[in-house]
Amino acid sequence: MRAARFAEFGDHNVLTVVHDAPEPEAAPGRVVIQVSHAGVNFAEVMFRRGQFPVGLPHVPGLEAVGTVRSVGGGVTGLRPGQRVAALTLEGGGNAEFASARADLTVPLEDELAGLPSALAAAALCNGATAWGVVHAAGRVEQGDTVLVLAAAGGVGTAAAQLARAAGAARVIGATSSPEKAAQALEFGYDAVVTYDRLEEEVRRLTDGAGVDVVLDSVGGDTRGTANGLLATLGRHVVFGDAAAQDTSYQANHVWFTGTALVGYNLGGLANSRPAVLGDHLRSALRAVADGSLRIEVTELPLDDVAKAHELLESRASVGKYVVAVDGR
Template sequence: MRAVEFHEYGGPEVLKPVEAEPPEPGPGQVTVDAAYTGVNFADLKARAEGYRVTALPFRPGLEVSGRIRAVGEGVTGLRPGQDVVALVDGGAYAEVVAADAATVFPLPRGLDLRTAAALPTVLPTAHALIHEVGRLRAGETVLVHGAAGGVGTVAGQLARAAGAGAVYGVVSSPAKADHARRHGYDEVFTTAGFPADVLRATGGRGVDLILDPVGGDTLRRGLDALAVFGRLVSFGNASGAEPWQVGQPELYARGRSVAGFSVLGLAQSAPEALRRVAERAFRTVTDGGVRLPVTAEFPLARAAEAHRLLGGRTSTGKLLLRTDG
C-alpha cells in the first residue's frame, strides 16, 4: 500500500511517500481502506517537533473515512464493507489504516465519505468546548481563537445554536475574517489587539467563555478579556510556548476558571465518554445545524503541499488528503 511518513523532523519536505505492508487488525481493532484523511495542526507539530511521536519513522494522521477492510478479535457492531469514520492516534496518512474499534463510527446518515473525513477531531472537540467543558448557557458571550480554522468554524455555529448572546472570533489576518463571519461570528478581531477589542465590544464587561488553541501569551492576555465568573478553555498550544501556570492571583478575585481539553487524551482515558460526545456532535451535522466546509484537498502523495498551506496560516475550514490520486 501507499503511505506517507517522515524519518526525521523538519519542514514539509521531510514527508515522503513510501510503499508499506498494510496493517492487520489486532484485538479490538479494525482496518479501514481509506478514502480521505483529515489534515490537522497536530500533524504539523508531529512532523516539526515530535509532538506525540513515539519513534521514527512516523506516519501522521488522526482521522480517516473509508470502508472497513477487516475486523479483529472481540470487535462487535462493525463489519467488513461498512462505511465508517475513525479517530486514530497517528497512522492515517495511508491507504489502509488500523483503528481501535472504540473510536470507529458508522458513516453518519446523509453524509458522504469526503465530508465525513472532516468530522472525527473537529466536531467532538468543538462540541466539548462549547457544551461539556465550556458549559455555555443561553445569553452568554463567547470568544474563539482560530475562528476561521476547522474547530473555530464549527465552534461559532455551535455557540450560535446554543443561544449565545454574542459570538466573537479572533483570526491571524483580516483576510480570514469573512470566512468566520459566514459561520456564526458577530465580530472578528485580529490577534494583536483582541483583549482591547473584546472589552470595547462588551462595554468593558469581558466575555463569559474563551476557547484558546494558541497558549502562551495569547492565553495570558485572554484572562484579561474574561468577565466576572468567566471560563477559559485551553485546547492546544499552537504557539509552542512553554507551559504557563495560572493560580490564585489571576483567578480568585473575579471568580475566573481555566480548564483544558484534548480529544486524543479523552480517546485514551475515557473512550466511551468520547463516543457519547462524538455521537451528539455528529448529529449536529446530519440535522443540518452545522456545516464544515472542506476548502482544499490533495492527493495523498502531495501531503507536503497540504502541510505548507496549513502551516502558512492562510487556509480556512478543513484540508483533506485523498487516496485515489
C-alpha cells in the same frame, strides 16, 4: 501500501508518499479500514516538527473514513465492508489502510448514511473537539458571550456555530489577519477581530464586561490577553498550543479572578473516558449530517499532503483540509 510518511523531524518537505509502507493487522479490539479520505490537522504538523514524541518513521493522520477491511478479536457491531468513520489518534490515517480502535469507530449508517466521505473526515477531530469545548469543557449557556481564538480554522468555525446553537448571545472571533477575519464572518460570528487589537476590540464590543467563555487553541501571548478578558466566573478552555509557547497560571490567579481554566484533549479522553469521546464524535457527525453544522472542506490528493501541512503552518488556511487517499 501507499502512505504519507516522515522518517525524520523537520519542515513539510520531510513528509513524502511511499509505496512500501507495511499494512496494519486487526489487533484485538481494533479494526483495519480501507481509507478513502483522511483529515489533516495542525497537531500532525506539531508531530512532524518533533514537538510531541512519536516513533519514526511515522504515518500521520488522526482520522479516517472508509470501509472496514478486517476486525480483530472481541470486536462487535462492526463488520468487513461496512462504511465507517474513525479516530486514529495514534496516527496512520494518511494511508491506504489504517488501524483504529473499535470504540472510536462510528458506522456511517442510518442518519449518517448520506454523509459524504470527505465531509465525514472533516468532521471527526475538528467536530468532536468543537463539540467538546463548547458543551463539555466550556459549558456554553444561554446568554453567554464567547470568544473563539483561531476563528477561521476548522475547530474555530465549527465552535462558533455550536456556541450559537447552544444559546450564546454573542460570539466573537479572533484571527491573524483582516482577510481571515472576513472569511470567518461567514460562519456566524457577530464580529471577528485581529490579535493585534484583541483586548481593545473585545472591551469595546462587550462594553467593558468581557467574555464568559474563551476557546483557545493558540497559546502564547494571545492566551494571556484572552485570559484577561474573562468576566467573573468565566471559563477559559485550552485545547491547543499553536504558538508552542506555554503560558502557565498559578492557582491563586484563578482564585482571585474568579475564573476557571479547563482543558480538553482528544487523546486524554480516548484513554480515560472513551465513551464520552464517542458521544462527542457521534454528536458532531449528526450535526454535520443534518446540516446544522457547516464545515468548509478543501480536498487534496494524498500526494499533496505536504502542501496541506505547508498551508496550515503558514496560517493561510480556512476550514479543513482533507486528503483523498483512494483518488491518489
